Amino acid sequence: MFADNHLTESLEEVTAFLLSERRKTLSEAEWRFRxxxxxxxxxxxDRGVEVARLPQKTVLGTIQA
Structure with missing residues (x-):
């Protein structure tokens, strides 16, 4: 399987990607690792899952997952 390797700042696109990957994992720890x-x-x-881009840890936003 190949990932769509384009850099985006759109939280909508990132959220769609993260949630599709979450459906492929068995646990939240595995999802975070992937x-x-x-x-x-x-x-x-408390508000959801905070998403940050590595290595700078630039916060992109919070998603409900």
Missing amino acids: MRGYGYSLRRT
């Missing part, structure tokens, strides 16, 4: 490989850091907060 997303680090794609350059995203996920952190659970």
